[in-house]
Amino acid sequence: MAREQGRKLIAQNKKARHDYLIEDTWEAGLVLTGTEVKSLRAGRASLVDGFAEIDGHEVWLQGVHIPEYTQGTWTNHAARRKRKLLLHRSEIAKMERKTTEKGYTLVPLALYFKDGRAKVEIGLARGKKTYDKRHALAERQANREKEQALGRRLKGMA
Template identity: 80%
Template sequence: MPKEQGRKLIAQNKKARHDYHIEDTYEAGMVLQGTEVKSLREGRASLVDGFVDIDRGEAWLHGVHIPEYLNGTWTNHAARRKRKLLLHRAEIEKIERRVAERGLTVVPLSLYFLDGRAKVEIALARGKKSWDKRQAIAERTANREKEQALGRHLKGIRD
């Protein structure tokens, strides 16, 4: 069987981009059990409640839901267990330092296969205030209206 090539997206955390200002992103591998990989290959996962915790020099992914593999037996995994992330020690120390000094949090943004290996994209993020969210929505609406007006102008349609 040929080796998988490219990137296959499994799950994305759209709510994280809405609720946080993303400052820096990292790509990390994950330590998974066999049935977790099979469940991910079926495209089943949820990152909504996920977060990353640094404990004794190791990064752990908490709250990510990978449902049990349907054809699994007694060897099935727990759906919300904590999973170890594979990062370089320097990256872990940098993340830990920035979280401690600036009050940032680490959230998962996406879960995907890259050349057959499960990866998670994590981000250092700062929580948005409610006025930040309203401002972002207003900017999106203004840009959409501007694009629509430009399209109408190019087509020769008058308002």
């Protein structure tokens, strides 16, 4: 069997980019059981309630829902168990320094396979206020209208 190449996206946390201002990102490996990997290969996971926390110089992913494998037996995993993240010690130390500051948290942004190995993208995030969310939405809308107007002008319609 040929080895997998490239990146295959399993789940993405779009709401995290809306609710938080992402300042830094890291790619981390996951410690998984066999049935979790099989369930992920079937493309089933949810990052909606997920977060990461640092406990004793180790980073743990919590609240991520990987449903039980349908063909699994008594060896199946718990859907929302704590999962250890694999990171370098220097990266963990940097995360620890940043999260001790007020208002910062670690949020999973994407779950994917990279060259056959399960990875998660973790973001250092600060919560947005309601007016920040409205401002970002208005800015995106203005850019969209600007691009449409430019496209019409280039086509000679306006």
